[in-house]
Amino acid sequence: MPLKNILVCTNIFILICFFPTQTLAHEPLKTYIIQLHPESMPGLIFASKLHWHLSFLETIVNDPDARLLYSYRSAMEGFSAQLSEPEIELIRKMKHVVAIRLDRVHKLHTTYSYKFLGLSPNAEGGAWVKSGFGRGSIIGVLDTGVWPESPSFDDQDMPRVPKKWRGVCQQGENFNSSNCNKKLIGARFFSKGHRIASVSPTENEMSEYLSPRDSHGHGTHTASTAAGSTVAMASVLGNGAGEARGMAPGAHIAIYKVCWFSGCYSSDILAGMDAAIRDGVDVLSLSLGGFPIPLYDDSIAIGSYRAMEHKISVICAAGNNGPIENSVANVAPWVTTVGASTLDRRFPAVVRIGNGKILYGESMFPGNFHHDIEKQLEIVYLSGGERGSNYCFKGSLPRKKVQGKMVVCDRGINGRAEKGQIVKESGGAAMILANTEINMEEDSIDAHVLPATLIGYSEAVQLKSYINSTMRPTGRIIFGGTVIGNSRGPSVAQFSSRGPSFMDPVIPKPDMIAPGVNIVAAWPQNLGPSALPEDSRRVNFTVMSGTSMSCPHVGGLTALIRSAHPKWSPAAIKSALMTTADITDHYGKPIIDGNKRAGILAMGAGQVNPEKAIEPGLIYDITPNEYIIHLCTLGYTKSEIFIITHRNVSCHDLMSKNRGFGLNYPSISVIFKPGMSSKMIKRRVTNVGEPKSVYVVKVVAPEGVKVRVRPRKLSFSRSNQSLSYRVWFILRKSAGSKRSTFAEGQLTWMNFKDNKIKIRSPVLVTTHN
Numbered sequence: 221m222p223l224k225n226i227l228v229c230t231n232i233f234i235l236i237c238f239f240p241t242q243t244l245a246h247e248p249l250k251t252y253i254i255q256l257h258p259e260s261m262p263g264l265i266f267a268s269k270l271h272w273h274l275s276f277l278e279t280i281v282n283d284p285d286a287r288l289l290y291s292y293r294s295a296m297e298g299f300s301a302q303l304s305e306p307e308i309e310l311i312r313k314m315k316h317v318v319a320i321r322l323d324r325v326h327k328l329h330t331t332y333s334y335k336f337l338g339l340s341p342n343a344e345g346g347a348w349v350k351s352g353f354g355r356g357s358i359i360g361v362l363d364t365g366v367w368p369e370s371p372s373f374d375d376q377d378m379p380r381v382p383k384k385w386r387g388v389c390q391q392g393e394n395f396n397s398s399n400c401n402k403k404l405i406g407a408r409f410f411s412k413g414h415r416i417a418s419v420s421p422t423e424n425e426m427s428e429y430l431s432p433r434d435s436h437g438h439g440t441h442t443a444s445t446a447a448g449s450t451v452a453m454a455s456v457l458g459n460g461a462g463e464a465r466g467m468a469p470g471a472h473i474a475i476y477k478v479c480w481f482s483g484c485y486s487s488d489i490l491a492g493m494d495a496a497i498r499d500g501v502d503v504l505s506l507s508l509g510g511f512p513i514p515l516y517d518d519s520i521a522i523g524s525y526r527a528m529e530h531k532i533s534v535i536c537a538a539g540n541n542g543p544i545e546n547s548v549a550n551v552a553p554w555v556t557t558v559g560a561s562t563l564d565r566r567f568p569a570v571v572r573i574g575n576g577k578i579l580y581g582e583s584m585f586p587g588n589f590h591h592d593i594e595k596q597l598e599i600v601y602l603s604g605g606e607r608g609s610n611y612c613f614k615g616s617l618p619r620k621k622v623q624g625k626m627v628v629c630d631r632g633i634n635g636r637a638e639k640g641q642i643v644k645e646s647g648g649a650a651m652i653l654a655n656t657e658i659n660m661e662e663d664s665i666d667a668h669v670l671p672a673t674l675i676g677y678s679e680a681v682q683l684k685s686y687i688n689s690t691m692r693p694t695g696r697i698i699f700g701g702t703v704i705g706n707s708r709g710p711s712v713a714q715f716s717s718r719g720p721s722f723m724d725p726v727i728p729k730p731d732m733i734a735p736g737v738n739i740v741a742a743w744p745q746n747l748g749p750s751a752l753p754e755d756s757r758r759v760n761f762t763v764m765s766g767t768s769m770s771c772p773h774v775g776g777l778t779a780l781i782r783s784a785h786p787k788w789s790p791a792a793i794k795s796a797l798m799t800t801a802d803i804t805d806h807y808g809k810p811i812i813d814g815n816k817r818a819g820i821l822a823m824g825a826g827q828v829n830p831e832k833a834i835e836p837g838l839i840y841d842i843t844p845n846e847y848i849i850h851l852c853t854l855g856y857t858k859s860e861i862f863i864i865t866h867r868n869v870s871c872h873d874l875m876s877k878n879r880g881f882g883l884n885y886p887s888i889s890v891i892f893k894p895g896m897s898s899k900m901i902k903r904r905v906t907n908v909g910e911p912k913s914v915y916v917v918k919v920v921a922p923e924g925v926k927v928r929v930r931p932r933k934l935s936f937s938r939s940n941q942s943l944s945y946r947v948w949f950i951l952r953k954s955a956g957s958k959r960s961t962f963a964e965g966q967l968t969w970m971n972f973k974d975n976k977i978k979i980r981s982p983v984l985v986t987t988h989n
């Protein structure tokens with residue numbers, strides 16, 4: 221989902237966002253997040269945490285209240301404030317200050333999918349029935365807000381608001397408590413970090429609601445994907461018609477608006493997490509992120525550690541920077557990191573070109589209603605110019621060259637739907653959006669404002685050579701509606717960010733993949749389906765693609781498992797989702813990634829399978845203490861570990877007890893440094909199935925590696941019993957001359973009686989030469 225960084229400030233904003241930034245010293249102010257030692261507040265002196273936090277500012281500035289953005293106490297101990305560099309140096313020297321971070325901007329990672337995942341409302345013993353459709357669980361969505369009138373947030377058939385809920389429905393522009401109901405049980409907005417960053421209103425100023433109401437669409441889409449109510453006859457202008465519902469249609473939704481047109485600021489995100497922890501959410505879904513950074517510098521990782529300690533599952537998008545290696549973000553081991561996969565649903569819109577050839581494309585334009593396109597049009601591709609006319613930039617398409625024609629636009633740089641708008645404004649009659657090598661055959665489609673289709677890279681090459689071969693190239697788009705099941709799915713989306721993670725290579729990330737391409741979900745009723753300001757069409761649903769869309773799928777499924785197993789920890793739920801994930805597609809063939817077999821660095825444990833995850837048999841659980849040992853193995857210092865965990869630990873003592881056997885993670889990654897030839901790890905599984913059950917191990921060894929497991933059989937005599945096993949990895953030979961190589965395998969525990977229960981861990985062996 222390409223979110224443009226439009227700087228926006230409404231008239232209301234200008235008043236608030238400029239005046240406090242005036243300072244006597246004329247030093248520029250910046251927003252800092254100041255983390256404090258949690259137990260050091262002198263209780264007798266300060267009436268509250270807020271007073272204590274303000275006391276740090278009182279000694280150095282005249283206007284402490286104006287400088288303070290937020291006072292945090294649940295997601296982190298500390299506050300955010302606007303300070304100059306000399307002032308922050310004074311703060312740095314103060315007692316109890318643990319860390320100081322500059323505010324950071326994050327981006328958004330931008331119906332039918334529940335059926336694709338095998339969920340059915342009628343299946344006895346199915347995941348929906350077993351979990352009561354996610355009944356009782358509360359999913360907090362940190363995003364761009366919500367459009368509460370969407371039929372997806374109707375609360376008919378919803379149970380009462382859970383007693384533990386302490387959230388609010390915050391009043392604001394066009395939003396008040398009457399907008400919340402039993403489905404949408406809470407909504408808050410956090411704009412202080414954003415307001416300060418939005419320095420100047422731009423030319424084409426777009427206003428944003430200063431309230432939980434969604435001005436952008438992204439948050440409405442993600443929230444309804446996680447837990448939208450059932451809506452009969454949902455469609456995007458007639459495409460993809462069917463019954464729409466979220467992954468956990470029985471769960472409640474709480475909205476935390478932390479993203480604005482200028483982006484999502486850490487100070488606002490932390491404030492959202494801080495409130496969500498106290499409000500009582502069970503799951504947090506964050507379809508946003510930045511570039512990979514160390515965990516102790518990452519406010520999302522720090523806030524989610526606290527959330528995890530409160531038994532809240534945190535689900536994050538892996539990012540849209542694939543297929544580049546090492547691009548995966550949100551990699552903390554206590555977070556569930558989700559990559560994107562395709563569905564098997566297609567919206568064919570082929571192009572018949574003048575030489576009779578048919579080029580396959582896809583589109584969500586309502587072709588049936590448009591007759592213009594019945595005729596053959598002249599095709600024009602303006603390449604080679606300096607103004608980026610091959611990308612169809614604004615002002616790059618001369619009217620006399622494109623009037624009435626079918627314009628070819630290369631994908632990339634500006635938005636896909638925006639290109640369509642520019643072609644239309646310039647007088648073009650239709651558009652062919654052509655993938656480049658970057659996108660290959662990946663087909664993220666849009667509800668374009670003119671007849672348009674998107675073609676893959678190999679088709680684009682054919683089209684361009686045809687254009688070159690003739691004086692007057694022509695073509696015609698033939699729209700084919702919605703086709704389900706006729707193609708291979710799931711496969712890994714090209715844009716889905718890939719591992720290994722720079723920050724923590726011992727944990728293979730992403731953890732799993734979920735549908736994220738061409739997802740139909742709820743949309744604000746005052747926005748056009750293409751999300752362009754010029755689009756005057758009105759819809760209740762639209763199509764979007766991105767790991768932003770995958771993340772709330774897993775958010776909803778996490779709520780389902782939590783409703784079925786309320787006592788499970790976030791690690792246990794994640795284990796259930798990972799160890800039961802599919803590595804084959806709906807044809808029983810290996811899931812593919814472009815033109816090759818998908819590996820663990822693209823799809824993690826595989827495609828989520830909720831019907832299996834609801835009864836996983838065994839789980840790999842992790843206690844908060846075990847994460848600390850893991851941070852020690854990353855070589856983090858005592859103070860870096862303190863920043864994340866708020867705990868003063870001795871890695872030396874902890875490590876000598878654990879002897880580096882590794883985190884009890886559901887996937888396995890072993891790294892051989894130069895000169896090493898063998899390594900042993902330990903894992904512990906807990907029986908959550910039949911009290912008396914027996915499992916045997918089956919290993920597919922990575923190439924060039926010998927794998928030994930002891931014991932090879934685990935006999936459980938009661939439920940909730942934990943048993944351990946060890947795995948030895950022995951390198952057979954040097955991995956050759958390359959600097960580092962990856963080899964993959966798997967380790968599966970098979971239930972002796974019920975061979976449907978298989979607990980699979982993907983194995984990644986990395987050898988550095």
Ligand SMILES: *[C@@H]1O[C@H](CO)[C@@H](O)[C@H](O)[C@H]1NC(C)=O
Nearest residue numbers: 391393394395396397398399
């Ligand atoms: C909330 O807003 C609606 C519509 O603007 C209005 O009718 C209603 O009176 C408001 N309710 C409250 C409690 O302010």
Ligand SMILES: *[C@@H]1O[C@H](CO)[C@@H](O)[C@H](O)[C@H]1NC(C)=O
Nearest residue numbers: 681683684685686687688689
């Ligand atoms: C089309 O022709 C131009 C110039 O003759 C050349 O630069 C370009 O590579 C050709 N493109 C294709 C796709 O054949």
Ligand SMILES: *[C@@H]1O[C@H](CO)[C@@H](O)[C@H](O)[C@H]1NC(C)=O
Nearest residue numbers: 369370371745758759760761
């Ligand atoms: C959107 O939903 C509302 C409420 O259910 C309905 O009245 C309206 O007709 C729908 N709009 C479209 C374009 O389907």
Ligand SMILES: *[C@@H]1O[C@H](CO)[C@@H](O)[C@H](O)[C@H]1NC(C)=O
Nearest residue numbers: 257318858859862867868869
């Ligand atoms: C951590 O503990 C040591 C001694 O056990 C103490 O000297 C140090 O001040 C503590 N640090 C923090 C940040 O609490």
Ligand SMILES: *[C@@H]1O[C@H](CO)[C@@H](O)[C@H](O)[C@H]1NC(C)=O
Nearest residue numbers: 786787788906939940941942
């Ligand atoms: C399972 O056992 C652990 C300790 O081994 C205990 O803390 C936990 O409460 C038990 N869970 C259940 C559901 O009995």
